[in-house]
Amino acid sequence: MKLLIAEDERLARECIAQLIPPVFEDVRTAGNGVDAMALAEDMEPDAVLCDVRMPRMNGIELARRLRLRFPAIHILFISAYSDKEYLKSAISVQADGYLEKPVDETELLAHLNRIAKEIRTRARREQQQSDLADLFARQQILPALFYRHESRDRALSIHPALTEEVLRAGQYLPVSVRMQWPGGGIPSQYGFYSEIQLAELLVK
Secondary structure (H helix, E strand, O other), X not given: OEEEEEOOOHHHHHHHHHHOOOOOOEEEEEXXXXXXXXXXXXXXXXXXXXXXXXXXXOHHHHHHHHHHHOOOOEXXXXXXXXXXXXXXXXXXXXXXXXXXOOOOHHHHHHHHHHHHHHHHHHHHHHHHHXXXXXXXXXXXXXXXXXXXXXXXXXXXXXXXXXXXXXXXHHHOOOEEEEEEOOXXXXXXXXXXXXXXXXXXXXXX
């Protein structure tokens, strides 16, 4: 997971960085909003710890731009100010929390661990959806290969949603196939095949 810390006070920035739990493997820091946005474009963070008042671009504006660029990003504000207008702004950009300086370590870790759990949950859900989409795509092409004896190129042209990337052997659970030709009694072919490769083999 990737975390961006945007804080204009160097000492505070360094202290916060030392408190980040190891679940965030890539942690980078910026001293103002403009640099933080440029860094975010490069690293595509999962979460950002953002000071409210910073030079060149304040934290609220940075959060708005990050939310537009990365809709799923988690935003946690930190500030020495408890102004209600800032709190309203934090709500408007769907912030995950608002911490006052000096940052309490226990409170910070509680927020970050909760955010990390949400990131993992979302990643598992997206992977499941991707797996189901690939399975559906493969189920579309198997009848074309097996029952209608179409070539792979022909099947791909008929079903534009399918791509060679979806059909890679590594995407599928392989099966072990042992071929026995009539007459010789000697196995002629043995190997591991995806269901797509097996269908193409059987119709030859």
